[in-house]
Amino acid sequence: LVNMTLFFLVCLLDQQSWQTQIQGGSRQSPIDIRSSESVHDPQLTPLSISYDPSDCLQIWNNGYSFLVEFDDSKDNSVVSGGPLENHYKLKQFHFHWGAENNRGSEHTINSLVYPAELHLVHWNAEKFRTFDEAIFSENGLAVIGVFLKLGRKHDGLQKLVNALPAVKYKDSTVEFSNFDPSCMIPSCLDYWTYPGSLTTPPQTESVTWVIMKKPIEFGDDQLSAFRSLLFTPFGEKLENMVDNFRQQQPLMNRVVRATIL
């Protein structure tokens, strides 16, 4: 009995490293950001974000979220500064949201959940040749996360919302141009940053996360439009695209740094 108890205790105490072995990662995303445990880093400069609306190409329902995809063949839509050593090109942005307003975001702040979260996905074009190469590489990606809270209708977002019925079904795409994602960046540029991973397969640990501290607001009808999308292709059983967020992952041996702007 003593041996059994000891064995059980060792497993329990060792759970974190057990998780590392099973999930194969020590820097998985998303996480719960505990503001009191984050480290104010005076060396963190403001992000430099510059997007060119003419780089916007199309919207694609990939059966997990809807991606607004950009032309990354030029250097017009880029982010640099902050924790980033190089400049990263915008490839796509997408959202995660819930079936109900009490869930939806992937990251949480002191366990506070938002109804949705925007991810602006950029890749390190100084170090890698393609996005797909960067996905599998250290410092390959920089994803800016912006929380969405319900309130006033977001005028800039409405153009995107109006196009969603055209991509209702999985694998559908629609041409979408002249959209400036800057309209979804909060006016306050304070952020948290930490080393993490993609939150969907292949969940590679190649992401420098930059989570904006302040949320943006959007309206109930706009969130309803997200929830009217489908996970399923045309002709198959209708499954509303909702709750497409991953559970928070253990922080393990990581520190979240914060700006003092």
Ligand SMILES: CCCCNCC(=O)NCCc1ccc(S(N)(=O)=O)cc1
């Ligand atoms: C060879 C064709 C392969 C297509 N290309 C593969 C691909 O795009 N994979 C998905 C990349 C991705 C990006 C961002 C996130 S998140 N939620 O962490 O921001 C999650 C996943």
Ligand SMILES: [Zn+2]
């Ligand atoms: Zn995402």
